[in-house]
Amino acid sequence: MPAEWSDENGGSHRTWARLRLIPGWARRRGQSMSVRLRRTTADDLDFILAAEHDEENLPFIGQWSREQHMGALREEDIAHMTVERVEHGGRVGYVILTDLGRGLSRGRG
Numbered sequence: 001m002p003a004e005w006s007d008e009n010g011g012s013h014r015t016w017a018r019l020r021l022i023p024g025w026a027r028r029r030g031q032s033m034s035v036r037l038r039r040t041t042a043d044d045l046d047f048i049l050a051a052e053h054d055e056e057n058l059p060f061i062g063q064w065s066r067e068q069h070m071g072a073l074r075e076e077d078i079a080h081m082t083v084e085r086v087e088h089g090g091r092v093g094y095v096i097l098t099d100l101g102r103g104l105s106r107g108r109g
Contacts, residue, residue: 033085033087034086034087035084035085035086035092036083036084037081037082037083037084038081038084039079039081039082040069040080040081040094042070044082044091045069045070048069048082048094049066051093051094052064076100077098077101078096078097078098079096079097
């Protein structure tokens with residue numbers, strides 16, 4: 001599926017990606033959609049925590065505390081991204097990329 005990502009300098013990037021969306025969301029609304037990735041902020045954590053702890057998602061998503069997510073937002077080698085539908089910007093999932101090593105999560109790679 002096409003994915004768009006905007007970096008901190010306002011640059012826009014498009015790529016093809018396979019992302020795991022919140023399972024119930026995809027099943028209820030169909031499997032095909034255009035999404036974009038953006039850096040997760042503290043304002044997204046209620047959505048992410050609710051998704052992680054939803055009974056339907058428990059078998060598929062590891063559970064972190066709010067503090068663990070906040071720590072990941074500050075880590076140089078982690079990209080914590082929120083997945084949004086391009087059409088209306090509604091959140092549909094998230095992805096955490098780890099062990100990036102060279103500071104790629106902060107746009108310096």
